[in-house]
Amino acid sequence: QLQFVESGGGLVQPGGSLSLSCTGSRYTVDNYHIAWFRQAPGKEREGVSCISSSGGTTTYADSVKGRFTISRDNAKNTVYLQMDALKPEDTAIYYCVAESTRCGSPLRPFGSWGRGTQVTVSS
Secondary structure (H helix, E strand, O other): OOOEEEEOOEEEOOOOOEEEEEEEOOOOHHHOEEEEEEEOOOOOOEEEEEEOOOOOOEEEOOOOOOOEEEEEEHHHOEEEEEEOOOOHHHOEEEEEEEEOOOOOOOOOEEOOOOOOEEEEEOO
C-alpha cells in the first residue's frame, strides 16, 4: 500500500510554530505529488497544502496561506510543513498523502492514509 509516515506534531501555544515531516517507508516521496490534510474533531478532513513532485508547484488553503510553508527534500525522502503563527483552530490530526493531480483543485488524494500526527494549539 502506498502510505507515508507523519511526524512532528505536538502541543504549542497560540502564535507558536511546529514543523511536520512526511517520509516514505516502503515508497519514497520523490515520485509523488504530496498533499497535507487535516481533520479536527467532529469535522471533515480538509486539504491544507500540496507540493508537486518537483517542488515547482505549491498550493495552500486560504485558512493557512501566509502562515504555513510546504517544502520537500527528495534526497532526504521527506516533505515538510512549516507551520507558523498557529491558531487554536489549527488543532487537528495532520496527514500526508499522495496526490493524483499536480496540486489542482480540488485535491484528489490516493493511496492509504497514515496514522497522522496530532497538532494541538492551546494556551
